[in-house]
Amino acid sequence: MAQHLPIPVVFVPRNSFFHRLHPVPKLIWAVGAIVMAFATRNPLVLLVLFVLGILFIAGAGVMRAYGRVMLVLFPISLSLIVFQALAPAFPQPWTPIAGFGPFTIYQEGIYSGLSLLLRTFAGSNFAVLLVLTTHPADLFTALQKFGVPHELNFMVSASLQLIPIVQREFQIVLSAQRSRGMRATGFGAAIPSMVPVFAGTIERVQQLAMSLESRAFGSKGAKTSLREVRASAKDVIFGLIGIVVTVAVTVLVLQYQAQLDWSKTPFMPDWVSVALVAVAALTFIAFTIALWWRASRE
Amino acid sequence: MTTPPIVCDALGHEYAGGVLALKPTTLTIQPGEVLGVVGQNGSGKTTLVKHFNGLLRPTSGRLLINGEDARPRPVHDLARHVGYVFQNPNHQLFATTVEAELRFGPTNLGLTPETVAERVQQATSFFGIEKLLTSHPYRLAFPLRKLVAMASVYAMGPDVFVLDEPTTGQDHAGSNMVRKLIERLREQGKTVVIVSHDMALIAEVADRVLALWAAEVIASGSPRAIFAEDRVMQRTKLYPPQITQFARRWAPASTRPLPLTVAEAAAAVLGEER
Ligand SMILES: Nc1ncnc2c1ncn2[C@@H]1O[C@H](COP(=O)(O)OP(=O)(O)OP(=O)(O)O)[C@@H](O)[C@H]1O
Ligand SMILES: [Mg+2]
Numbered sequence: 001m002a003q004h005l006p007i008p009v010v011f012v013p014r015n016s017f018f019h020r021l022h023p024v025p026k027l028i029w030a031v032g033a034i035v036m037a038f039a040t041r042n043p044l045v046l047l048v049l050f051v052l053g054i055l056f057i058a059g060a061g062v063m064r065a066y067g068r069v070m071l072v073l074f075p076i077s078l079s080l081i082v083f084q085a086l087a088p089a090f091p092q093p094w095t096p097i098a099g100f101g102p103f104t105i106y107q108e109g110i111y112s113g114l115s116l117l118l119r120t121f122a123g124s125n126f127a128v129l130l131v132l133t134t135h136p137a138d139l140f141t142a143l144q145k146f147g148v149p150h151e152l153n154f155m156v157s158a159s160l161q162l163i164p165i166v167q168r169e170f171q172i173v174l175s176a177q178r179s180r181g182m183r184a185t186g187f188g189a190a191i192p193s194m195v196p197v198f199a200g201t202i203e204r205v206q207q208l209a210m211s212l213e214s215r216a217f218g219s220k221g222a223k224t225s226l227r228e229v230r231a232s233a234k235d236v237i238f239g240l241i242g243i244v245v246t247v248a249v250t251v252l253v254l255q256y257q258a259q260l261d262w263s264k265t266p267f268m269p270d271w272v273s274v275a276l277v278a279v280a281a282l283t284f285i286a287f288t289i290a291l292w293w294r295a296s297r298e
Numbered sequence: 299m300t301t302p303p304i305v306c307d308a309l310g311h312e313y314a315g316g317v318l319a320l321k322p323t324t325l326t327i328q329p330g331e332v333l334g335v336v337g338q339n340g341s342g343k344t345t346l347v348k349h350f351n352g353l354l355r356p357t358s359g360r361l362l363i364n365g366e367d368a369r370p371r372p373v374h375d376l377a378r379h380v381g382y383v384f385q386n387p388n389h390q391l392f393a394t395t396v397e398a399e400l401r402f403g404p405t406n407l408g409l410t411p412e413t414v415a416e417r418v419q420q421a422t423s424f425f426g427i428e429k430l431l432t433s434h435p436y437r438l439a440f441p442l443r444k445l446v447a448m449a450s451v452y453a454m455g456p457d458v459f460v461l462d463e464p465t466t467g468q469d470h471a472g473s474n475m476v477r478k479l480i481e482r483l484r485e486q487g488k489t490v491v492i493v494s495h496d497m498a499l500i501a502e503v504a505d506r507v508l509a510l511w512a513a514e515v516i517a518s519g520s521p522r523a524i525f526a527e528d529r530v531m532q533r534t535k536l537y538p539p540q541i542t543q544f545a546r547r548w549a550p551a552s553t554r555p556l557p558l559t560v561a562e563a564a565a566a567v568l569g570e571e572r
Contacts, residue, residue, distance in 0.1 A: 175353045176390040178373040179382040181406030181454060192402075195392040199436060
């Protein structure tokens with residue numbers, strides 16, 4: 001039965017350059033981006049990495065799917081900006097920029113909030129690109145060639161497949177509880193549904209294990225794959241570029257660490273910082289109210 | 299004249315993503331009626347009955363519950379009129395004892411502790427599950443678990459029962475139990491809507507059968523009339539109960555009423571010989 005489900009991150013079939021690319025170079029970029037994102041806190045470097053990721057995603061034609069994924073991170077990132085600005089994760093003393101009433105915004109907070117935010121997105125962009133443009137089977141076939149055990153691949157892909165199933169199961173169980181007069185609001189309402197969902201999931205996993213055994217999952221010897229993944233010159237080049245960029249950026253960033261530390265440098269006019277925090281706070285509040293309102297109407 | 303508990307007024311449903319699962323359907327369910335809903339997989343049976351307690355909302359047309367538009371009423375409110383028993387009892391049961399399970403529904407309706415206790419007591423004796431009250435629902439065998447799921451809905455005291463595939467996965471004894479329960483609900487004047495692929499069950503208990511095909515109600519009538527209509531049977535790829543098929547081959551041009559059960563067929567044979 002073809003059901004419409006809110007799946008957060010899945011492969012989007014297209015025919016772009018990135019879709020045709022071998023999974024391994026994409027994996028190199030994904031890992032490289034995370035390394036680079038954690039090597040520095042400089043907002044400008046992170047911004048460049050972030051924009052590069054966005055360009056790749058747009059080039060792959062998966063911008064809408066990316067937007068849906070990132071919507072989940074949106075409220076968290078707004079709260080990062082606000083809370084960091086008010087209470088930076090930095091050693092004191094902090095440099096105040098502006099204050100409204102009991103709140104004071106600090107330069108270190110703006111720096112820390114922005115860099116955490118950009119780091120999250122810059123680091124995850126390429127991983128999301130990998131997931132959105134690579135058929136899971138291709139990824140696992142490719143990894144197997146590099147010696148990753150078949151069982152491990154299978155474990156990961158089976159768990160990923162379980163997510164939409166559990167989601168659907170949760171929805172059925174929730175509607176069964178509502179049919180028995182339960183008011184479906186808030187987290188408390190979800191608790192009675194946990195038991196059936198988890199009991200069902202455990203049962204399903206046990207059955208899966210048995211059905212795998214009965215289809216010779218544990219047999220010795222190399223496993224073959226229906227899908228074939230070939231690497232061409234462009235794949236090698238793209239992978240090599242990924243490695244070179246990662247190494248070069250990481251080395252440079254570490255070498256010029258002192259210059260790139262902008263925690264005390266007012267890199268934006270004060271009014272921009274204040275506006276940023278105010279907009280983030282207001283949007284965060286509006287978002288929370290909207291969510292709460294939607295839940296109460298269910 | 300009593301108000302019909304459920305009225306569909308050109309009710310249609312299209313799922314997000316554009317699947318038209320139910321074309322506009324107009325239907326009145328009378329109080330005390332036992333209605334069977336049949337049709338192939340994916341013909342829209344579950345989609346239709348999920349509207350009756352608000353689990354789905356019409357994307358076109360209207361639904362009236364006891365004569366009132368159901369639109370503004372949430373599921374937990376409609377639940378006091380329409381009880382929905384899910385196909386899989388595991389989706390419904392979560393408490394650690396059967397008794398707690400039975401209390402859950404009436405408590406949600408905001409009844410007083412005395413009334414809740416009374417409802418639990420009524421459901422227990424109606425379903426004859428006195429011995430199970432302290433058991434863990436997950437430890438029970440499947441037919442008993444199904445029984446507990448039905449009892450947990452009964453305890454809420456709805457006038458209408460929707461049963462989705464009540465006999466699927468049940469052995470002979472289990473489905474006989476379901477039959478008896480439906481008969482007893484009928485005696486109590488309850489309205490029962492049964493979605494099922496079990497034609498023998500439908501033939502035996504339903505007052506009226508609704509045949510769905512490709513998101514549309516293509517026939518509605520007594521089981522005897524529906525099972526005699528070759529056009530409907532061929533289109534829906536359904537088969538009447540075996541005894542009915544047998545009787546039709548054995549006396550094709552029969553003018554007698556078509557037998558739906560073995561007892562009716564036996565009576566017909568004996569009547570002829572006499
Ligand atoms: N949540 C959903 N989203 C999208 N399409 C759906 C959804 N649920 C059901 N459908 C589709 O709607 C159609 C009718 O489904 P429905 O569940 O009502 O059929 P059914 O008659 O109950 O079938 P079955 O006998 O298999 O239970 C099917 O084509 C099904 O794929
Ligand atoms: Mg169904």
